Amino acid sequence: MAERLIMHIDADAFFASVEQGFNRQLRGRPVIVGGEAGQRGVVHTASYEARACGIRTGMPLIRAKKLCPRAVFIKGDFAHYRAVGESLREIYLRYTPRVEFTSLDDAYLDIGDSAHLFGSPVYMAREIRREAEEKTGVSLSFGIGGSKMIARIASGLDKPRGINHITPEHEKAFLRELAVEHLPGVGRRVKEKLVDLHIFTVGQLAALPRLAVEQMLGKNGRTLWKLANGIDEREVERKVVPRQISRETSFPRDTGDEKAILGGLQYLTERIARRLREQSLSARTVGLKLGYADFSRAARAKSLERASSDGAEIFGMVRYLYGQMRLKRVHIRHIGVSVTQVRDKSVQETLFDGPRRAEALNSAVDELRERFGFMAVMPAETLQLKSRYRNDAHGYILHNPALTR
Amino acid sequence: MKFEDIYEPIEVITHFQEGRLRPLRFKWNGRVYKIRQWNGFWINRQGSNRQYHFSVQADNSDFVELMFDDADLQWQIARVCLDG
Numbered sequence: 001m002a003e004r005l006i007m008h009i010d011a012d013a014f015f016a017s018v019e020q021g022f023n024r025q026l027r028g029r030p031v032i033v034g035g036e037a038g039q040r041g042v043v044h045t046a047s048y049e050a051r052a053c054g055i056r057t058g059m060p061l062i063r064a065k066k067l068c069p070r071a072v073f074i075k076g077d078f079a080h081y082r083a084v085g086e087s088l089r090e091i092y093l094r095y096t097p098r099v100e101f102t103s104l105d106d107a108y109l110d111i112g113d114s115a116h117l118f119g120s121p122v123y124m125a126r127e128i129r130r131e132a133e134e135k136t137g138v139s140l141s142f143g144i145g146g147s148k149m150i151a152r153i154a155s156g157l158d159k160p161r162g163i164n165h166i167t168p169e170h171e172k173a174f175l176r177e178l179a180v181e182h183l184p185g186v187g188r189r190v191k192e193k194l195v196d197l198h199i200f201t202v203g204q205l206a207a208l209p210r211l212a213v214e215q216m217l218g219k220n221g222r223t224l225w226k227l228a229n230g231i232d233e234r235e236v237e238r239k240v241v242p243r244q245i246s247r248e249t250s251f252p253r254d255t256g257d258e259k260a261i262l263g264g265l266q267y268l269t270e271r272i273a274r275r276l277r278e279q280s281l282s283a284r285t286v287g288l289k290l291g292y293a294d295f296s297r298a299a300r301a302k303s304l305e306r307a308s309s310d311g312a313e314i315f316g317m318v319r320y321l322y323g324q325m326r327l328k329r330v331h332i333r334h335i336g337v338s339v340t341q342v343r344d345k346s347v348q349e350t351l352f353d354g355p356r357r358a359e360a361l362n363s364a365v366d367e368l369r370e371r372f373g374f375m376a377v378m379p380a381e382t383l384q385l386k387s388r389y390r391n392d393a394h395g396y397i398l399h400n401p402a403l404t405r
Numbered sequence: 406m407k408f409e410d411i412y413e414p415i416e417v418i419t420h421f422q423e424g425r426l427r428p429l430r431f432k433w434n435g436r437v438y439k440i441r442q443w444n445g446f447w448i449n450r451q452g453s454n455r456q457y458h459f460s461v462q463a464d465n466s467d468f469v470e471l472m473f474d475d476a477d478l479q480w481q482i483a484r485v486c487l488d489g
Contacts, residue, residue, distance in 0.1 A: 373452035
């Protein structure tokens, strides 16, 4: 059996890179995707030229404009990014059938059985990079190692256009000197805890007894200790069940119009339900997030009786949560719906007719949408949005088109 | 540099060959623009229909995104980038 060899490919500043790839005038210039300069909203992706000016993801667009006045601001187009993501998928699948697509712009490839066909893993990465740049203009960074974790860390170390191959004999030394925040699962809070204990490198964390780390960091501690010691047996899975699916949008202007808010929530719910059904998934817990005009936020979640992929059923819960939460007399600027406890859909979860009828209806709706576009069949309440947003057959073009999926 | 969404129907002289289409010239606001450079194209699936997007450079150096919708066989000028 060939040795385990995983390649992680990450597109560099993906949305900005797509824009630069398709418009030569943008190459070498700072590009910010997320919205127009004067528009409210945040930076979704910044090109490396913009990052050099201090622009970061999540920064308000107004601040980004102040920091980098010569930057080009682009609203973005998710359909375009998705199409480019699909081109990248096609390229990867030509090199190995074992590909795990974790998002539009990053993927794991199990190349244990195929790397030798291309000379070496590094040569294979160069070929993929050349092909992707030629076809899409998008630049990619590569990490190659014996596990998903090593590959992922390696791909992030030498961006943009980096290729890092960590051979098995160098893995321990590679991890030992690495700053602890490079480990997946080490966020701001965990890092603070570790720094308080004078643990700065992965090597220092690995040297601690496993039980001590577990005691310190709870459930996450055990996983982190294993990762710090280079133990990561996760396989490259062709189908990944996401932990959460969410859709969010901001209104162009703060609103108190219940019909518009509920219409927006139902539209986002329909998009989530369609994604669930497309991937034969269902979800049990429904979450609602509201952002108010005074910048306060509220969020609540509740579980359904059983997992569902039915838009009407999920929206019933969203409406319930909204009724429970909407107590402030302040306009709303941002709404979001999410589902968690996502699982593979079992064929029959109940003996009763109601859900099965809904499934038959959903399957008919999905067929119509497959043929005529998402907007072919819409719940009446979502038609409220027609006067607010431009739409095409694929859906409404929301306030933040870079994220309108 | 500023981007504007336009989405207006336009006339385009197109070269069709071996299942591929390539815009050559387009007329917008009474003026004919020659396409100087093709930057790339991508397809957006809308149900069973497809929208073909072309990122091109016109002869006045402006970046233009053209779109051909096979549902109504119509061209649109989707987006322009004005250098400035």
